[in-house]
Amino acid sequence: MVLEKSEPPSRSWEDDYDILVHRSLERKEPCFIMYRLDSKNHSGYEWLFISYSPDNSPVRRKMLYAATRATLKSEFGGGNIKHELFGTVPEDVLLEGYRKHMMSEDAPAPLTYAEEELEMIKRSEVRTDVSVDSKHQTIQGISFPISNDALQKLQELKDGRVNYVQLCLDLDAETINLDNSLPTDTQSLPSRIRTDHARYHFFVFKHTHEGDYLETIMFIYSMPGYKCPIKERMLYSSCKSPLLDIAEQQMGLVIGKKMEVDSPEEVTEECLYDALHPAKNVARQQFARPRGPAGRGPKRMTRTKNEGSTN
Numbered sequence: 492m493v494l495e496k497s498e499p500p501s502r503s504w505e506d507d508y509d510i511l512v513h514r515s516l517e518r519k520e521p522c523f524i525m526y527r528l529d530s531k532n533h534s535g536y537e538w539l540f541i542s543y544s545p546d547n548s549p550v551r552r553k554m555l556y557a558a559t560r561a562t563l564k565s566e567f568g569g570g571n572i573k574h575e576l577f578g579t580v581p582e583d584v585l586l587e588g589y590r591k592h593m594m595s596e597d598a599p600a601p602l603t604y605a606e607e608e609l610e611m612i613k614r615s616e617v618r619t620d621v622s623v624d625s626k627h628q629t630i631q632g633i634s635f636p637i638s639n640d641a642l643q644k645l646q647e648l649k650d651g652r653v654n655y656v657q658l659c660l661d662l663d664a665e666t667i668n669l670d671n672s673l674p675t676d677t678q679s680l681p682s683r684i685r686t687d688h689a690r691y692h693f694f695v696f697k698h699t700h701e702g703d704y705l706e707t708i709m710f711i712y713s714m715p716g717y718k719c720p721i722k723e724r725m726l727y728s729s730c731k732s733p734l735l736d737i738a739e740q741q742m743g744l745v746i747g748k749k750m751e752v753d754s755p756e757e758v759t760e761e762c763l764y765d766a767l768h769p770a771k772n773v774a775r776q777q778f779a780r781p782r783g784p785a786g787r788g789p790k791r792m793t794r795t796k797n798e799g800s801t802n
Contacts, residue, residue, distance in 0.1 A: 495515075500527065504526070504529045509586050512584060513581060516581055519545055519548045520545070520552075521545065521548050522556075523541065523543075524541035525541075526541060532570070532573075534571050537571065537572070538571050538572050538573060539572075539574050540564060540567075540572045540575045541576045541577075541578070542556070542560055542575070542578075543577075543578055543584055544556055544557070544577070546579045574589075574593070636667070637734075637737065638668045641668055641669040642742075644656045644672045645742055647672070648672075649742060649743060653672045653674075654674065654675060654676075654695040655672060655673060655692070655693070655694050656669070656672045656692070656693040657670040657671050657672070657691070658691040659689075659691070660689075660726055662722060667730065675694065680758050680759075681755035681758050682755065684713045684755040685715065686755070687718060688719060688723065689712070689714045689719055689723060689727040690712075691711075691712060691727075692710070692711040692712075692713065693711075693738070694709050695707070695708055696747075696767065698760075698763075698767075700764075700767075700768050707748065707767060708744055708747060709748045709750065709767070710735065710738075710746050710749045711749075711750045712727070712731055713751075713753070714728075716753050748766055748767045
């Protein structure tokens with residue numbers, strides 16, 4: 492390994508950078524460049540270590556440079572090297588490429604699933620004000636606006652003009668939208684449960700109970716388990732309670748039962764009825780201990796031998 496050339500600085504390191512570095516590069520020739528910065532540490536000036544290896548250079552030469560890179564860094568002194576930069580085309584190692592490299596170095600690492608869940612929970616803790624008279628309402632917890640179409644259909648559900656409303660989240664736009672409000676009875680309700688995405692359902696359950704005809708609004712949160720991405724599961728779970736707060740407290744919907752299901756089989760007429768009117772536990776009758784046979788006369792007192800003796 493030999494020194495090809497060296498040049499003294501004339502201006503600041505940024506002003507000299509592109510001129511000095513660019514004319515040190517050859518089209519098909521790998522090289523190492525030690526570029527002095529203006530900053531200092533306890534050892535003196537700090538340096539930028541540039542490894543340039545064009546894709547179209549001979550494989551043998553690229554392998555040779557890759558094998559000697561660590562040795563050069565060690566001999567030069569790792570404590571003097573502030574940053575390292577690698578490139579295969581001039582644009583990678585010129586000043587703009589260096590700045591992009593530093594931005595990527597400073598960027599946070601991608602979130603793991605656990606960190607993403609924690610971030611979602613933190614977002615859900617952000618509280619926002621909701622105006623009762625606002626047409627563009629926002630749920631408390633996560634700032635997802637509810638579309639006017641969705642609000643209108645919920646009002647129609649309350650007024651008895653529709654009997655079913657399905658809402659969905661637009662994960663990109665971060666809004667709660669109306670999915671559909673098709674006429675729905677207990678026979679067709681299972682077909683409304685998606686098996687690939689989560690949904691919110693408001694359904695008027697018409698039935699009789701103990702001789703009385705009832706129309707009960709039921710809220711059903713359908714989530715098909717781990718078939719949904721983690722972001723979708725977290726957002727639907729976080730938005731559920733704030734959405735119900737708006738529906739009940741601000742719009743005045745009287746929801747008789749809230750359910751969470753993961754399959755269409757859980758919303759049959761029988762399942763809805765059992766969820767709304769669970770069977771009461773009948774206490775087992777306590778039987779009294781039978782009395783002894785009559786006519787046996789008074790109990791006799793039997794004295795022991797010691798009780799009959801006197802001192």
